[in-house]
Amino acid sequence: MESELLTAAELGTKLHKTAPALAQWRYKGIGPKFVKIGGGVRYRASDVEAWLDEQTRSQTGQALPSA
Numbered sequence: 001m002e003s004e005l006l007t008a009a010e011l012g013t014k015l016h017k018t019a020p021a022l023a024q025w026r027y028k029g030i031g032p033k034f035v036k037i038g039g040g041v042r043y044r045a046s047d048v049e050a051w052l053d054e055q056t057r058s059q060t061g062q063a064l065p066s067a
Helices: 008-015 019-028 045-055
Strands: 005-007 035-037 040-044
Touching: 005 008, 005 045, 008 019, 008 040, 040 045
Parallel strands: none
Antiparallel strands: 005 040, 035 040
16 A cells, blocks of 8 residues: 555645535546545545546547547
8 A cells, every 4th residue: 555645635736626626526437536535535646647647648639538
């Protein structure tokens, strides 16, 4: 268990997003994977990095891979 756990506020700061925006991403299933611990949400740094890699594009018109 080596991956750092980030709170929604910490991740929001890194991505320049608000915690409510991240909550919407979780609801829609479009953001990075997350874990629920008790009543809190945490993001593994490794999952965030993997999600960011999936968002990488080389053209503006390039479609997201279908899930």
